[in-house]
Amino acid sequence: MAISWPSLREGDARPETMPMTIRMGDSVFLPAAAERVPSVWGMRLRQISAYASPAVVVLALIGAVGWFVGMPALGTLGAEFVPFLPTSIVKLLFIAFALRELDRAPAARARFTVAFAAVAVALMSMMALTIGPDPVGMVLSPLLPPAESESIYSPSGPAVGTATTYLLLSAALALAPLSDSRLVAISRLLAVAVGGVALVAVVGLTFHFVRLNLAIPSVGIALPVALALLITSFSLLLRNPPPRFIQLLEHDSPGAVIFRRLLPVAIAVPLLAGWLQALGQRFGWFGVIEGEGVVAVAMIVACTVLILWTAARLDEMNTDRSIAEIRANTQQQWLEVTLATxxxxxxxxxxxxxxxxxxxxxxxxxxxxxxxxxxxxxxxxxxxxxxxxxxxxxxxxxxxxxxxxxxxxxxxxxxxxxxxxxxxxxxxxxxxxxxxxxxxxxxxxxxxARAHRAREHADRQAYAALDRRVGDRTRALERTMSVLRESTTLLRTIAASTPELIVAKSREGRIMMVNPAALQAMGLSRAQVVGHKEESLFGSSEEMRRILENDRRVIETRRPIVVEESRTTRAGTRTFLVTKSPLRDSQGHVFGLVGVSKDITERKRAQRELEQLLVAEHRLRGEAERANRAKDEFLAIVSHELRSPLNALKGWSQVLTASGNPEPATVLRAAEAIKRNIDHQARLIDDLLDTSRIISGKLELNSRRVNLVEIVHAAIDLSWDTAKAKRIELRVDTACPSLMINGDHDRLQQIVINLLANALKFTPEGGWVELRLAQGETSVILSVADSGVGIEAGFLPHVFDRFSQADTSMTRRHQGLGIGLALVRNLVELHGGAVRVESAGPGCGSVFTVELPRPVQDALPGESPEAREGRPPRIALEGVDVLVVDDEADAREVMTLILSQAGAHVRTFSSGTELLAELARPDAVSLPAILLLDIAMPGDSGFSVLQRVRELASLPFIPAVAVTALSRLDRTRFELAGFQECVGKPVEARILIETIAATLDVADLDAQRRQASAA
The missing domain is CATH 3.30.450.20 (PAS domain)
Known part of the structure; x- marks a missing residue:
């Protein structure tokens, strides 16, 4: 591909337009954008030439009007001039049409239309040379009256001058739209010839000196025709002027300047001198000779002035050019040096x-x-x-x-x-x-650009690597922050839910952190405790001195200690087993200590009573067992209905932790089992959560002894962030530190949380929510009041209806499914209580009151059977024959590993049928032995399997333990079915081993009693 412009010689003028040409092979294209660079004077001349067509039409119309109305003076622009014939009118109209087509029509069409007009003019001119000067007039004269026809048209010989000029003009018009430069040049020459003839006629007619029709009428040109021919010739020349002419008009060269200055003078001075001579002779100012002298003197003066002006202008331009050349040479030297370096x-x-x-x-x-x-x-x-x-x-x-x-x-x-x-x-x-x-x-x-591209490539690689590093660091930081948040949440949850008293102190003894259980024991709020020393809160005493001495020992030795301390609490003086450990910073410096206190008052009292009162052994044993069950129930609140998948997960994790360096095959089996059970558990959780939103209220309660005050405080902690976010004052009045009732811990907490969430949702910012807990003679009263939007009287009966909301429009301010209060009513009724709501109306807040029944009598703490017998519980399972029946292979494998590590001999069965087939063999069981039965198995339940085992007369008595995820079933049902104990899934290794050991110990004790009774 090549790009070029028309070449110019040095000093040549630029054409009117400079077309840019793009050559690709043999094809030539003109770009759509910026095809030409227009010249200013070229555009002006083209605009002037565009007025030629209307001007010729006006002259033709003037002649036509004069011809039709019989006014020769109007047609000839003067009675003494050559007459304006009708044929000339028609010719001028054709010429005007051709000029218009040249200016406006596309090039392809203009070639034909202009050629048509030129041929018409040429034909009429040929007719004028042959049959007469006015063939059109000859046709029209019979239509006019004789007088008018004779006055306008009188026949004469052929008009050679006019016809010849028309022929030259028709040829110039026909060649003008062609693209051949040589033909266009011929058109310009013909236009110059026509313009010269017309100019001679105009000047002659003007002076009244040269009138061609005076001596030779056949070559005369009428003044309107001469003007039209002059205008047409100039239009053809101005339409596409020569480049040299454009340069003379635009350039500042000496020749161009002199041309622009002298051309008007050269035209004007002779005309003015001639007119002056003609006027002088007409009015008798001077004769012919004097007139010629005046013209000569005027020409001499004009030429002298022009010569002086031209010389001065040339000197000035020469000086400017010399200065410009010096500057150009200097700049050229600078440019050459710059380009060379x-x-x-x-x-x-x-x-x-x-x-x-x-x-x-x-x-x-x-x-x-x-x-x-x-x-x-x-x-x-x-x-x-x-x-x-x-x-x-x-x-x-x-x-x-x-x-x-x-x-x-x-x-x-x-x-x-x-x-x-x-x-x-x-x-x-x-x-x-x-x-x-x-x-x-x-x-x-x-x-x-090699170095630059290399730098760019290196920069891009560096930026990409930096982005990757930043992304990796960001993701690592996010993971660390996530783990930190989870750890912090876990620690806060553990500290808030554990019954042990946790207190952290600085080296100076000021309290830095305290958990709700410790605050409850102290009977103080967090604001009253944090930042203060214990001696300033509780005074100096012998027990406080021992506490401070133990703190000092931990700080100085930088080692943890386990001691017993007595403290005065709201419930009186209590004995605690305290584990105190130093707190270290990242450099290992001790900046404080933390103490975890477990209330062992009852244990100490039981020990003293055991030493003093052997008679109360059975009662104390029962109380200890009830206390132990209460503790187990408290720990069980973290479990839920999905225990079966957790059984394999927890078991495999304990096996891997206990084995230290497990075999690869064991690790692989553990990973596969954990993944399967995690996926199973995730699906179950999703299904249960979706089902819980549409539950009908028929829930099974895991009733046990719970402390309602602890439940209330836990619910308050969970709701505290919501209240703080809305700047709502949360007031709590529990009236007593402990209030024990029978109920489902999780469901009771759900009741309190739902009531608090409802109050916080409908209370505007800056309001308050108050929770009160009081005890009556036969019931416990829990009330939640708020300063919220209140409830309309018409909606009060429907507050506890499922999916019921006061505002159900699409633009309601408070979202929700409308099942929270319905669940509250269902859960309260399942606990044997009642719930009601009161509200004075919109804007007056509301009060929700829950009444729950109190237990008739509190149980007293007791001891385990092992403590009663005065012997330690069985820990290891050496020599114990354990028969495990579970349809899940993962569960069987986990329990096999746990029990084998404890020393037991384990046999596993996938169904009751396999177990019964094994027990039918002689000497199938060696005592001591125990059965571990899963309850929910396909085809056989654990209850039916145990019943068939008990029916085997040849089999000695084997204690049985139920291992099941159905932990919410009534414990009495297991005892009636013949089970000695029940262990829930997921199985914890320590609990499973201790349960088996305790069951075997009880079985041994019962066997001894049976032998003693028989003796």
């Missing part, structure tokens, strides 16, 4: 895309000498390709010349070297503009 390759081309200059850097880059490069096509030396795809990118001047501005090649251009390799470059193309804005060539700057 810069590292960028600079190449200049002319408008034919041929090289005109190369700087030394370009010689080095292109590996070519200046002499060899000058005059060669740029495409032979510079071949730009896309460095990534190796595809040609074309000439960089395509856009630069089209947009008439500097263009930088986008992407990653590369220069094709002489050896075929590609070197990364940056290419910038800039057009060279002349003084009128035209394009005479261009400058191409090539910069070696």
């Amino acid at each position: 810069i590292e960028d390759a600079v190449i200049t081309v002319n408008n034919e895309m041929r090289v005109g200059f190369l700087n030394p850097a370009a010689e080095t880059l292109l590996d070519v000498k200046v002499g060899d490069a000058i005059g060669r096509d740029l495409q032979e030396l510079v071949v730009l390709v896309d460095e990534a795809t190796d595809q040609p990118m074309g000439s960089p001047f395509a856009r630069a010349f089209s947009e008439l501005g500097q263009v930088t090649i986008s992407g990653e251009p590369g220069l094709r070297m002489r050896d075929g390799s590609v070197r990364a470059v940056e290419a910038t193309a800039t057009p060279i503009r002349d003084w009128k804005g035209g394009i005479n060539g261009g400058v191409l700057v090539l910069r070696d």
Whole structure:
């Protein structure tokens, strides 16, 4: 592809328009944008030529009006001039039509329409030469009265001058729209000839000296026709003027300046002198000889003035040119030095895309000498390709010349070297503009971009690596923060839910942290305790002195200790087993200590009573068992209905932890089992959560002895963040530190949380919510009051209806499913209580009151059977024959590993049928032995399997333990079925082993009693 403009010789003028040509092979295209660079004077002359057609029409119409109305003076613009014939009127109309088509019609159509008009004019001119000067008038004269016809038209000989001029003009018109430059030049010459004849006629008619029709009427030209011919010839010349003429009008060269100044004077001075001579002779001022003298003197004076002015102007322009040449030479030297020293390759081309200059850097880059490069096509030396795809990118001047501005090649251009390799470059193309804005060539700057591209590539790689590192660090930080948040939440939850008293102190003895159980024991609020010393809170005493001494010992020795301490609490003096450990910072420095106190008052009292009162042994034993069950029930609140999958998970994790360095096969089995059970548990949790939203209220309660005060405080802690976010004051009045009732811990907590959530949701910011807990004679009263929006009287009966809401519109402010209060009512009724609501109306708040029944009598703590017998419980299971029946292979494998590590001999069965088949063999069981039965198995339940085992007469008595996820079943049902104990899933290794050992100990004790009774 090549881009070029028409070449100009030095000093030539630029044409009216300079078309840019793009050559691709043998085809030539003109770009749609910026096709031509228009010349200012060219546009002006074209605008002037556009008025020629209307002017010719006006002259023709004037003659037509004069001819039709019988006014010869109107048609000839003077009674003494040559008459304006009808044939000339028709010719002028055809000429006006041709001029209009030249200016406005497309080139293809203009060739035919203009040729048609030119042929018509030529035919009428030929008729004028043959049959008479006015063939049209001859046709129209019979239509007019004789007088008018004779006054307008009188026959004469052929008008050779006018007809010949029309023939020349018709030829000029026919050649004007053609594209051949030689034919266009002939058209211009013909137009000049026609204009000369018309100008002679106009000047002669003006002076009344040269009137061609006086002596030779056949060659006379009427004044309107002469004016029309003069206008038409000028229009043809101005439509596409020669470049030299445009340069004379636009350029500041001496010749152009003199031309523009002298041409008007050369035209005006002779005309004025002639008119002056004619006027003098007409009015008798002077004769013919004197008139000629006046003309001569006027011409001499005018020429002298013009010569003086021209000389002064030439001197001035010569001085300016000398100064400009000096400046240009200086700038050229600066430019040459600059181009010789810069590292960028600079190449200049002319408008034919041929090289005109190369700087030394370009010689080095292109590996070519200046002499060899000058005059060669740029495409032979510079071949730009896309460095990534190796595809040609074309000439960089395509856009630069089209947009008439500097263009930088986008992407990653590369220069094709002489050896075929590609070197990364940056290419910038800039057009060279002349003084009128035209394009005479261009400058191409090539910069070696290898180092820059390498830096960019390295920067991109560095940025990518940095992004990856930042992403890795961010993800690691997020994981760390997530673990930290989970750990913090876990510690807070444990500290809030544990019954042990936890107190953290600084080295100075000031309390830094205290859990709710410790606050409850102290009978103080967190604000009253944190930041203070214990001696300032409880005074100095002997027991306080021992407490402070133990704290000092931990700080000094930097080791944990376990001691017994007595403290005075709201419930009186209590004995605690305290584990005190130092707190260390990241550098290992001790900055405080933490004490975990377990209330062992009852244990100590039981021990003293055991020593003093052997008679109360059975009662104390029962109380200890009830206390132990209460503790187990308290710990069981963290479990839920989905215990079966957790059985394998917890068992495998304990096996892997206890074994230290397990075998790879064991680890693989553990991983597979854990994954299966986790997936199973996730599905069950999702199903249960979805089902819980539409539950009908028929829930099974895991009733046990619970402390309602603890439940209330736990619910308050869970609701505290919501209250704080809405700046709601949360008031609590429990009236007593402990209030024991029979109920489901989780469901009671759900009741309190739902009531608090309802109050917080409908209480605006800045309000208050108050929770009161009181005890009556036969019931416990829990009330939640708020300063919220209140409840309308018409909605009060429906507050506890399922899916019922006061506002059900799409724009309601308070969202929810409408089942929270319905669940409260169902749960309260399942506990044997009642719930009611009171509200004075909208804006007056509301009060929800729950009444729960109190137990008739509290149980007293007791001891375990092992404590009663005065012997330690069985820990190891050496020699014990354990028969495990479970349909889940993972559960069987986990319990086998747990019990085998405890020393037991374990046999597993996937169903009751397999167990019974084994027990049918002689000597199938060696005592001591125990059965571990899963309750929910396909085909056989644990209850039916145990019943069939008991029916085997030949089998000695084997104690049985139920291992099941159905932990919410009534314990009495297991005892009636013949089970001695029940262990819930997921199985905890310690509990399973202790339960088996305790069951075997009880079985041994019963056997001894049976033997003693038999004796």
